[in-house]
Amino acid sequence: MSQPDRELVDGVRAGDLGAFTALVARYRDAYTRFAVRMTGSTLDADDVMQSVWMRAFRNIGSCKNPDRFGAWLYQIVVNECRTYTTRRALRDNRFVDDSSETLAALQVTEPDVALRDEIQKALECLPADQREAFVLKHVEELSYDQIAEITGVGVSALKMRVSRACERLRELLEGVYHE
Amino acid sequence: MSDMRDGETRDTGLDERVLKAMRAPEVLAPDFESRLMAQARAEIARRQATTARRNWWVTGRVFVASPLAAFAMAAGIALAAAASTLVVTRRPEPAIIAKHDTVEFVRFVLVDSSARTVSVVGDFNGWKRDETPLNVASKPGVWSVSLPLSPGRHEYAFIVDGKRWVVDPASIAASDEFGTESSVLLVAPASIGAL
Numbered sequence: 001m002s003q004p005d006r007e008l009v010d011g012v013r014a015g016d017l018g019a020f021t022a023l024v025a026r027y028r029d030a031y032t033r034f035a036v037r038m039t040g041s042t043l044d045a046d047d048v049m050q051s052v053w054m055r056a057f058r059n060i061g062s063c064k065n066p067d068r069f070g071a072w073l074y075q076i077v078v079n080e081c082r083t084y085t086t087r088r089a090l091r092d093n094r095f096v097d098d099s100s101e102t103l104a105a106l107q108v109t110e111p112d113v114a115l116r117d118e119i120q121k122a123l124e125c126l127p128a129d130q131r132e133a134f135v136l137k138h139v140e141e142l143s144y145d146q147i148a149e150i151t152g153v154g155v156s157a158l159k160m161r162v163s164r165a166c167e168r169l170r171e172l173l174e175g176v177y178h179e
Numbered sequence: 180m181s182d183m184r185d186g187e188t189r190d191t192g193l194d195e196r197v198l199k200a201m202r203a204p205e206v207l208a209p210d211f212e213s214r215l216m217a218q219a220r221a222e223i224a225r226r227q228a229t230t231a232r233r234n235w236w237v238t239g240r241v242f243v244a245s246p247l248a249a250f251a252m253a254a255g256i257a258l259a260a261a262a263s264t265l266v267v268t269r270r271p272e273p274a275i276i277a278k279h280d281t282v283e284f285v286r287f288v289l290v291d292s293s294a295r296t297v298s299v300v301g302d303f304n305g306w307k308r309d310e311t312p313l314n315v316a317s318k319p320g321v322w323s324v325s326l327p328l329s330p331g332r333h334e335y336a337f338i339v340d341g342k343r344w345v346v347d348p349a350s351i352a353a354s355d356e357f358g359t360e361s362s363v364l365l366v367a368p369a370s371i372g373a374l
Binding site: 015017020021024025028029032033035036037042043045046047049050053054057058112113115116119123135138139141166167169170173176 | 193202211212215222323
């Protein structure tokens with residue numbers, strides 16, 4: 001039987017690197033998809049998730065309920081993704097341009113890859129708060145109460161963001177799936 | 180595609196194929212965990228060094244010395260204090276130990292859709308061409324690897340298909356005394372402090 005989160009969190013607090021390794025192994029891939037959808041690429045998500053885990057490692061003492069380590073970690077993931085997208089927005093749209101150039105240079109023609117890129121571009125067209133709410137709701141399939149706990153945003157505001165995101169995505173992706 | 184779960188609508192009005200693609204699992208690079216653990220070990224080492232330095236100052240010590248030796252020690256301490264004052268006056272840089280305790284992870288990326296293998300060589304791996312291979316990243320032809328590097332100046336190049344020397348197009352280049360070009364990377368010390 002695997003060790004409960006509480007014991008592993010206590011181990012990390014006591015300086016046990018093995019306990020940290022076990023937590024990473026347990027949650028390693030759990031939030032990767034969210035980070036990829038929010039940042040736009042696996043490479044950027046990798047950076048974000050490295051940062052997430054180091055933040056969790058340094059601040060494990062502030063995890064008030066170790067039995068709910070996963071929920072606490074999710075909050076860090078959301079915050080790191082917000083920080084990342086905010087910083088990127090401050091740059092000169094380099095990310096989007098680079099992505100287009102890379103795709104053109106590689107001449108990617110596989111339908112699945114092309115569809116996923118179209119979807120990712122559509123997600124990136126959404127305001128960050130709408131993208132975050134939409135991904136948590138319809139990609140990660142969390143309840144509004146769960147999303148409210150993780151993001152600190154009220155349920156009614158979340159519903160509005162998700163609704164607007166769906167509407168915008170339908171417009172952006174209309175041509176993609178009616179081909 | 181409309182259903183209800185937990186009393187909440189799942190209707191997005193989006194095509195199922197789109198949602199399926201959005202929900203496709205994503206996997207991080209195979210070396211994600213080893214890079215993370217290297218960072219965690221560096222963090223622990225930094226904490227231990229900080230604690231050791233703090234303990235050295237707060238731990239009580241008893242010195243036994245003859246009157247003559249005590250006088251010599253007192254004079255020595257006074258001289259050391261004066262000298263350190265001079266050093267601090269000339270060089271106000273603090274926390275030099277932190278620079279040595281810390282590594283920064285640097286991601287090397289090369290886009291080459293025709294390459295079959297790519298590796299990076301540099302002063303950090305002894306310019307060994309098989310030491311540090313790059314992996315195909317999220318898209319075909321995009322090669323990458325992240326390495327822990329100490330702060331400072333590093334020179335490197337890519338080796339494509341085991342023989343072709345490629346200077347990083349995204350970096351500045353420098354030539355050695357034989358005219359061979361390599362790329363230059365400056366790694367700044369990691370910022371230190373609580374998050």
